[in-house]
Amino acid sequence: MNNQDIESMENRYLKKFYHFLKFAEDKIMIGFRTKEKIKDDWYGLYSSDILDFDAGIKRVIYSLLNGNGIVQPNSSPIGADLFFEVEDAFIHIDLKTVEADGNLGDYIKNIFVGTNQNSYKSEIKKADGESFEPMRFYEPSLPTFYNKSKDSQKICLTYFITVLYSKENLDILNINILSMPNGELETHYKHRPLRAGKTLAETRFNFNKVSKFELLENQPSRVKVVYFNKDMREDFKTKLSFFEDLYLKSEDK
Numbered sequence: 001m002n003n004q005d006i007e008s009m010e011n012r013y014l015k016k017f018y019h020f021l022k023f024a025e026d027k028i029m030i031g032f033r034t035k036e037k038i039k040d041d042w043y044g045l046y047s048s049d050i051l052d053f054d055a056g057i058k059r060v061i062y063s064l065l066n067g068n069g070i071v072q073p074n075s076s077p078i079g080a081d082l083f084f085e086v087e088d089a090f091i092h093i094d095l096k097t098v099e100a101d102g103n104l105g106d107y108i109k110n111i112f113v114g115t116n117q118n119s120y121k122s123e124i125k126k127a128d129g130e131s132f133e134p135m136r137f138y139e140p141s142l143p144t145f146y147n148k149s150k151d152s153q154k155i156c157l158t159y160f161i162t163v164l165y166s167k168e169n170l171d172i173l174n175i176n177i178l179s180m181p182n183g184e185l186e187t188h189y190k191h192r193p194l195r196a197g198k199t200l201a202e203t204r205f206n207f208n209k210v211s212k213f214e215l216l217e218n219q220p221s222r223v224k225v226v227y228f229n230k231d232m233r234e235d236f237k238t239k240l241s242f243f244e245d246l247y248l249k250s251e252d253k
Contacts, residue, residue, distance in 0.1 A: 006155065006182050007213045011220055013091060013157055014179045017065075018224040021161075021177060024064050025227060031060035032172055054097045057163050061095055078141050080117040080158070089154050090146050092117055095161045100173055104239055107164055110195045110204040111178070115141045118158045119183035124203060125191045138194055138203050144183040155182065160205065164240075166232075173236060174243055175227040179213075180205050188215060208242075221246060 021028070035042070035056060062082055066073065072085045080092035094117045098107045119142040125131055147153045157179075164174040181193050195206035212219040225247040228240075237244060 001155065003185055003188055004215045006184055007215045009089065009155060010157055010179050010182065010222075011213050011216060013086075013089065014159065014177065014222070014224060017093070017159060018177055018226065020065070021061075021175070021226045027064060028060060028175075029172070029227075031063075032057065034060075035170070054095075057097050057165075058095050061161060061163075065093065078116050080114075085154070089157050091157045091159065092142065093159045093161060095163065097163045097165065099167045100164050100236055101167055104164075104236065106204075107162065108239060108242060109208040110206045111160060111162060112197065113160070113180070113203060113205045115139070115201070115203075117160075118142055118180050118205070119144045119156050120158075120181060120186065120193055121183050122186050122191050122194055124194045124196050124200070126196070129191075132196070136196065136200065138200060140183065142183075157182065161226075171229065171232075172227065173229045173232045174225070174240060176243060177224050177226060178205070178207050179222040180207070181210060181222075185215075225250060 058081065065082060066084075074083045074085055074090065076083060080094035082093040082095075084091055094114070096111050098104075098111075100107075118140050120138070121140055122138055123131065124136040124138050142156050142158070145153050145155050160178045160180065162174075162176045162178065163172065165172050181189050189210055192209040193206055195204040195209075197203050207223060211221060211223050213222060223243075223246060225243050228244055228247040230237075232240075
């Protein structure tokens with residue numbers, strides 16, 4: 001399997017999950033609103049330090065993905081929150097929630113990734129492309145292929161669902177699904193997919209630097225927008241123009 005084949009498979013499953021999430025969009029939004037039915041019992045206990053809305057969002061989206069009946073969940077302790085097998089791949093999907101007022105700057109450029117969530121091994125460089133002193137190397141826990149060189153070999157694919165919400169009223173502002181390059185693609189993308197965090201354990205996926213499938217014809221996007229709240233605050237909308245443009249383009253099709 002060459003690098004173009006890898007990107008073709010990454011793109012194929014990105015489109016599958018995007019279309020599934022779009023198909024399930026009404027159920028997702030209904031699921032997010034179920035908290036309102038019991039608001040009197042949890043409101044006031046909510047704290048971004050305790051809940052951060054993360055657990056509730058994960059329950060809704062993961063229940064839909066796990067319940068589609070076409071994947072086999074995998075019980076390996078090393079992997080993303082959602083880890084399953086399909087006919088020709090092992091797929092990791094992790095969900096990231098971000099509160100708009102405090103973290104919007106990072107959300108539009110990069111997201112935190114855990115070592116158990118990706119296979120991209122590379123040097124991490126500074127924003128100007130220079131090496132750190134001493135040099136920093138990122139070592140993920142996932143392989144690029146499971147059972148590599150065996151008859152049962154299958155590629156490892158990584159996706160992230162990002163959800164932006166308002167802390168003020170917990171309204172959903174934006175939902176995206178992102179494809180992070182498989183580690184074999186380091187020969188093409190080099191250090192670009194990785195951005196330094198405070199430590200190696202806090203490395204970030206620098207998706208704004210690798211937002212296209214660069215080896216495929218017409219370079220389709222590695223970022224797909226599932227939901228964009230057109231009624232969000234104008235200052236949010238201005239900062240999220242990259243996602244809004246992708247959303248509007250998808251609506252035109």
